[in-house]
Amino acid sequence: MMRLFFKVVLLPAMMLVSSPLQATLKIDIQKGGLNPLPIALPEFVILDANGTPIAGGDMGQRLAGVVTDDLKASGLFRPLNPSAFMQDSTSLWKTGPRFREWRLVGAEAVVSGAVRAYGGQISVDFFLHDVFQGALIGPGKRFTAPLKDWRHVGHRVADEIYIRLTNEKGYFTSRIAFVAQQGRRKWLALMDQDGANRLDLTQSENVLVLTPKFSPGGDQLFYLSYEKGPPRIFRWDLYTGRRFMEGDHQGLNATPAWSPDGGRMALTLTKDGNAEVYVKDLNNNTLTRMTQNNAIDTSPSWSPDGQQLVFNSDRAGTPQLYIMSSQGGQARRITYEGQYNAAPAWSPRGDLIAFVQGGRGKFRIAVTDPDGRRVRTLTDSWMDESPAWSPNGRVILFSRQRGDRTQLYTIDLTGHNERLVPIGDGLGGSDPSWSPLIR
Amino acid sequence: MKRTGLLIVSLVSLGLLAGCGSTPKGGPDGATGTESTTTGVFTGDGSGGVGAGGALGGPALGGPPRVGSGSLDQVPMSHRISNMDAAGGAAGGEPEHIVHFDFNSSLINDEASRLLIQNARWILAHNPREVIVEGHCDERGTRDYNLALGQKRADEVKKFLVSQGLDWYRVKVITYGKERPLVFGHDEFAWAKNRRAELRIAQ
Known part of the structure; x- marks a missing residue:
């Protein structure tokens, strides 16, 4: 079997306001992207071994770039220009989204992600938020894979976002x-x-x-x-x-x-x-x-x-x-x-x-x-x-x-x-x- | 590959495939492994990386077919002569080797019949070692359908040649679909030239 060596972990909704209500943000896939969903995909933060955000290379940006390109190419999403974002990635990761600010930049969904690299492996965590509900859409998730498969991890995140917002499986890891x-x-x-x-x-x-x-x-x-x-x-x-x-x-x-x-x-x-x-x-x-x-x-x-x-x-x-x-x-x-x-x-x-x-x-x-x-x-x-x-x-x-x-x-x-x-x-x-x- | 050493007497081949036929790659019998090099794609340990360098593989396969694999960048000399001229002027000489078809058709028209009769006579008189009929299509339509249509054209030509006295087992058939145009162009002139069967006669 062609199986990537991949671990998926459901993350607890740590440090996040979690709503008991089911989020209602959904894309009407039958309209084929006539109204693509505005989504904010800030660069992922880099974490050290203790989970503390650090400055370190461009992997966070590259990962967000893969996810951005996938979602944009589907025609169902309209990734927003990061230069307009008011909350930076580190703050987003540490304290959760300041939803009012994300509403101001026009985002309906925002992704916060973090990446750790160690011993030839890469570990990526991400959360998807509904900006108007002020709530998580689904649980946080962690993917680990060999570092050389980092693009695949990005596609995997894109698949997750796609299925959560369209109720249909993605196709980016193909x-x-x-x-x-x-x-x-x-x-x-x-x-x-x-x-x-x-x-x-x-x-x-x-x-x-x-x-x-x-x-x-x-x-x-x-x-x-x-x-x-x-x-x-x-x-x-x-x-x-x-x-x-x-x-x-x-x-x-x-x-x-x-x-x-x-x-x-x-x-x-x-x-x-x-x-x-x-x-x-x-x-x-x-x-x-x-x-x-x-x-x-x-x-x-x-x-x-x-x-x-x-x-x-x-x-x-x-x-x-x-x-x-x-x-x-x-x-x-x-x-x-x-x-x-x-x-x-x-x-x-x-x-x-x-x-x-x-x-x-x-x-x-x-x-x-x-x-x-x-x-x-x-x-x-x-x-x-x-x-x-x-x-x-x-x-x-x-x-x-x-x-x-x-x-x-x-x-x-x-x-x-x-x-x-x-x-x-x-x-x-x-x-x-x-x-x-x-x- | 046994065809490598064949003398291809088609005018087209002489004019434009000469360099190709003499390409030393693979040696005279073509039994080299270089044409069947394979690349392992996924590492077999389950780590799923996409990397080069797996097992070289496959049975030892022969070299590439030399017949009809040259690139023809212009209308060859032989095609500037009309079929009638080529046929009429060939008093005892070798006839034109290409017959043409209508769009999506494998029907052998009158002009093609005349030419194939001449070919059959020539082949019976000269007793070449091998006769290969290649079927070709123009670039319109799907890859799959054109492969089948090229086969059908070549098969029809083979049947016609056999009806003229050739031995069934001596005539080989191959389809190239729309993969080997004779003329590179995207208009009716090019399409008409490319809807064809070619006889490759090896002595």
Whole structure:
């Protein structure tokens, strides 16, 4: 299991006025950040071994910076400019918030945090306050981790703030696997969801690699490689760096998709004549053919309960989305509008399917419910593709090609808050896969 | 990798892949491990750090495919000649190796049929060691669909060649989807050039 060595401690509400009343501050997540919540995130104080605030480096500022960037990028929060704050971090930590002052700077929530570093470890405490209620929102919490994982700790704090104010899980402690691109060169890479800590996996200049897909545990990838000549599916164990080829069938082997329980892979093979969807049992390697027709059936994606598959097929003349039982049987067409509906990705919440909607010379990201009754187009560019969901099913990651350049973007499922994911080094990116939460 | 040593006689290859084909990386048989270097990502002790330097891994895999992996930055000379000219002017010579398709189609049109008949005759007469059909798409549409469409185009070309007398087992097929455009551009001219199947004939 990919588990960060992480301790979480609930802190007593020491030195704080605690209210027996449940705090009522909540973000209406359905509005997708039309009214982002103003939140104050002062730099965390540095504590010595006795818990006394000391001056010592910029870790307090950097941690608050990670939390600030995460919450801001979600579109649901509006972190306030710290230069306007009236109460300093040390006083905030020692005596609790002077709520009147935080109201004056326009904050509805304020975070007080402290960090201790010792022996290669980092320990971070934080409290979240409701400014208008003058009360804590949830208990204080402590995270400890190796110092090198300090950014992860910041993301963990952001996840906590997110869940407390939205009632939904956050997604900040997650990673993105993607195909990095520089000029004509492409390689497999990993990075944190905010673009930090990029790690390049494949080194080759010449071997084409495509479509990495995280396992449900986030510890393995399926991907496509041309290293044997024709495209073949490989499995990469991220713990050990070991790789395995997942089958070697005549013709095309592509579009690996891990079932939610990790036990099966949906894929596309042409070994029986043309592109059909199959399900492979990863325990005994048996293949079950799911589709039977003379058209291209590809891009399978699992429903979160593993009971159904959504895929695209051009059996009716153009690529359209279909849903079928993962046990086999008849497929039911769900899209009828437009000439090109493809690359579906079933949300981890189960309520929506993101896909690529082609039409009028453009390829855009859209979502539909599994009945196909309510289709909404989210993006408007020339070539958007490869939608992938955040672990909480709120945000869609996709690639956007503009001219010669392809980059990664995120957008809220409401269609608001479209953002470029910074990769750094001037690199392009495509084929994103979003990991589950890494804890 | 056995293809490394093949003589690729396509005009395109001669013009633009010559440097690539002679790249010494991996040696003549390509059996080097450098192309399959892997990086351990997560330290296995559970501390969860993201750091480089885990086990090198994987079975010893062959080198990269040399076929069709060059970068083509301009329209190659052969494509400035129309297919008809190339075909008509090739009295006994080698025919053009590229056939084109309509958008989202794998149908072999009349022009493609004529060219493939010439190719089939040439191949039967010269008995090359290997014939590879590459299927390609333009840049529009999804990665997955284009991989399948490129496969379908190449498979259709293979079927056509076999119908002209070629041995089924001699013709190999590979799809590149939209990954290997012949022409870099984002307009109908480039797209039409890139929707294609290419014959790679190795003697």
